[in-house]
Amino acid sequence: MDIKMKIENLNFFYGELQALKDINIEIESKKITALIGPSGCGKSTFITSLNRMSDLIEGTKVEGKITLDGEDIHNSEVDVIELRKQVGMLFQKPNPFPKSIYDNVIYGPKRYGGKRKVELDEVVEKSLRGAALWDEVKDKLHQSALMLSGGQQQRLCIARCLAAQPEVLLMDEPTSALDPLSTLKIEELFDELKKNYTIIIVTHSMQQAARISDNTAFFLNGELIEFGKTTSLYMKPVNSLTEEYITGRFG
Amino acid sequence: MRTLHKSKNKYNLKESIIVKILYVFASISILTTIAIVVTLLEETIVFFREVSIIEFFTSTKWTPTLRPQNFGVLPLLTGTMMIAVGSCIVALPMGLGSAIYLSEYAPKNVRKTVKPILEILAGIPSIVYGFFALTFITPLLKTILPETQVFNAASASIAMGIMIIPMVASLSEDAMMAVPDSIRQAAYALGSTRQEVALKIVVPATLSSIGAAFVLAFSRAIGETMIVAIAAGQSPVFTLNPLDSIQTMTGFMVNISLGDIQQGTIEYKTVFAVAALLFAITFVMNMTAKAIVNRYKEEY
Numbered sequence: 001m002d003i004k005m006k007i008e009n010l011n012f013f014y015g016e017l018q019a020l021k022d023i024n025i026e027i028e029s030k031k032i033t034a035l036i037g038p039s040g041c042g043k044s045t046f047i048t049s050l051n052r053m054s055d056l057i058e059g060t061k062v063e064g065k066i067t068l069d070g071e072d073i074h075n076s077e078v079d080v081i082e083l084r085k086q087v088g089m090l091f092q093k094p095n096p097f098p099k100s101i102y103d104n105v106i107y108g109p110k111r112y113g114g115k116r117k118v119e120l121d122e123v124v125e126k127s128l129r130g131a132a133l134w135d136e137v138k139d140k141l142h143q144s145a146l147m148l149s150g151g152q153q154q155r156l157c158i159a160r161c162l163a164a165q166p167e168v169l170l171m172d173e174p175t176s177a178l179d180p181l182s183t184l185k186i187e188e189l190f191d192e193l194k195k196n197y198t199i200i201i202v203t204h205s206m207q208q209a210a211r212i213s214d215n216t217a218f219f220l221n222g223e224l225i226e227f228g229k230t231t232s233l234y235m236k237p238v239n240s241l242t243e244e245y246i247t248g249r250f251g
Numbered sequence: 252m253r254t255l256h257k258s259k260n261k262y263n264l265k266e267s268i269i270v271k272i273l274y275v276f277a278s279i280s281i282l283t284t285i286a287i288v289v290t291l292l293e294e295t296i297v298f299f300r301e302v303s304i305i306e307f308f309t310s311t312k313w314t315p316t317l318r319p320q321n322f323g324v325l326p327l328l329t330g331t332m333m334i335a336v337g338s339c340i341v342a343l344p345m346g347l348g349s350a351i352y353l354s355e356y357a358p359k360n361v362r363k364t365v366k367p368i369l370e371i372l373a374g375i376p377s378i379v380y381g382f383f384a385l386t387f388i389t390p391l392l393k394t395i396l397p398e399t400q401v402f403n404a405a406s407a408s409i410a411m412g413i414m415i416i417p418m419v420a421s422l423s424e425d426a427m428m429a430v431p432d433s434i435r436q437a438a439y440a441l442g443s444t445r446q447e448v449a450l451k452i453v454v455p456a457t458l459s460s461i462g463a464a465f466v467l468a469f470s471r472a473i474g475e476t477m478i479v480a481i482a483a484g485q486s487p488v489f490t491l492n493p494l495d496s497i498q499t500m501t502g503f504m505v506n507i508s509l510g511d512i513q514q515g516t517i518e519y520k521t522v523f524a525v526a527a528l529l530f531a532i533t534f535v536m537n538m539t540a541k542a543i544v545n546r547y548k549e550e551y
């Protein structure tokens with residue numbers, strides 16, 4: 001088993017409030033890991049601590065160790081910019097920049113080193129194809145990204161992540177603001193994406209987690225209750241709380 | 252039986268009276284505007300019966316109160332533009348800088364204290380800025396550049412620039428604050444620094460508001476009177492040297508209004524011609540600002 005990220009004894013505090021309690025998870029390389037659990041259980045907190053987006057919130061404190069390819073991401077030598085380049089993130093609500101489709105995709109590549117126009121054109125096509133959006137937008141690359149539908153915007157955000165050539169993709173309920181058809185389109189993408197990327201996805205839909213993920217982690221009140229292969233977690237959960245949650249008896 | 256038909260009860264009557272009163276109020280302001288424009292135009296037309304419009308716009312001599320009389324508005328126009336450009340050179344970077352700082356960098360409590368202070372700055376009467384220019388900025392300029400005249404364009408420009416900083420800052424900052432945080436988050440997640448978020452995301456997203464704030468600031472500087480009347484001088488000379496004494500369109504109008512020029516004379520009518528020109532310029536600028544905002548809507 002190839003481990004991409006390893007989280008050891010992670011505690012996370014918002015001031016006095018402890019949002020994560022002693023979390024230990026190993027994230028498998030080029031697999032999809034789903035995080036499930038009721039609202040407020042710490043899924044977003046967990047995922048934002050993996051690319052240190054949580055650094056942006058004042059008054060937070062992190063304890064424990066998170067490694068990416070064996071390197072501690074909290075090491076003072078680590079450049080958060082480099083970290084976020086390798087660990088891309090997709091948000092709940094599509095958030096394209098108020099720029100053209102083209103400019104959205106090249107935002108990352110452009111800032112990681114001045115590329116020539118032809119190279120950028122290539123990156124744009126490749127990333128948009130990777131996000132299954134190319135055919136829909138290839139004739140209007142220079143139109144505003146805000147003209148796109150919600151589902152298209154979210155796929156554009158995926159393309160924008162891919163263009164930055166990450167290794168890990170974090171997704172915080174990426175389809176919860178989308179209609180079922182757009183959701184399906186994005187779910188269909190996952191099989192393709194996991195050939196090249198390690199994906200960690202928060203979802204409040206257990207069906208979605210069951211459909212797409214290889215491993216599943218169940219969180220409750222800031223604690224990791226159960227973690228394992230998605231099939232075994234759903235078929236024969238070890239913890240009774242997990243069983244109650246997946247059978248819909250609470251939350 | 253209950254009915255959906257209108258009844259002539261007292262509520263309807265009260266409502267219709269209120270609507271009529273409001274209508275009258277609204278009409279008064281529109282009528283006043285129309286009356287001003289009509290008066291301006293009337294006197295301006297009379298003026299141009301006596302003075303050639305070509306002379307007005309091409310001659311570089313402006314001596315309407317001296318013999319021989321010259322009616323070339325260019326010195327006033329360059330004086331005005333020099334002041335407007337000068338004050339924008341001061342107000343633009345400082346206003347934009349403050350807006351970026353307040354919206355992207357300042358901690359909440361700093362923003363809470365600085366914003367009201369900016370608004371106070373905007374409320375200081377312009378005559379105060381005029382004296383500030385004359386008694387503080389001009390002597391300062393003189394120690395650095397001894398050839399500075401007692402009354403000069405630079406000093407008035409700097410004071411006016413300071414006066415319009417809050418306007419530029421506050422309009423730009425409002426637009427920047429309207430940029431949703433989710434977009435900043437996206438940029439941070441792509442590894443952006445704070446500075447990149449400010450300059451590559453927020454500023455481009457609010458460019459049309461910033462542009463409009465600019466045009467409005469420029470227009471404000473063109474129409475401002477007190478500072479230039481006090482600190483810029485009363486010499487309508489055709490110059491581009493900011494250290495020289497100049498006269499602006501507004502400065503000229505104040506000057507004539509304070510003098511003992513007889514009503515109905517050509518000297519008197521020049522005021523209306525200059526006022527009409529001033530009105531036309533500021534009108535066009537304000538329309539431009541509106542057009543920019545409408546043309547490039549900031550949506551997220």
Ligand SMILES: Nc1ncnc2c1ncn2[C@@H]1O[C@H](COP(=O)(O)OP(=O)(O)O)[C@@H](O)[C@H]1O
Nearest residue numbers: 014017019038039040041042043044045046057
């Ligand atoms: N910025 C914040 N400041 C303070 N508390 C927060 C913040 N964000 C989340 N929390 C708290 O941390 C806990 C976990 O929240 P979150 O990670 O958003 O849960 P989830 O994503 O599973 O719904 C909740 O109790 C929430 O109120």
Ligand SMILES: [Mg+2]
Nearest residue numbers: 043044045172
């Ligand atoms: Mg959440």
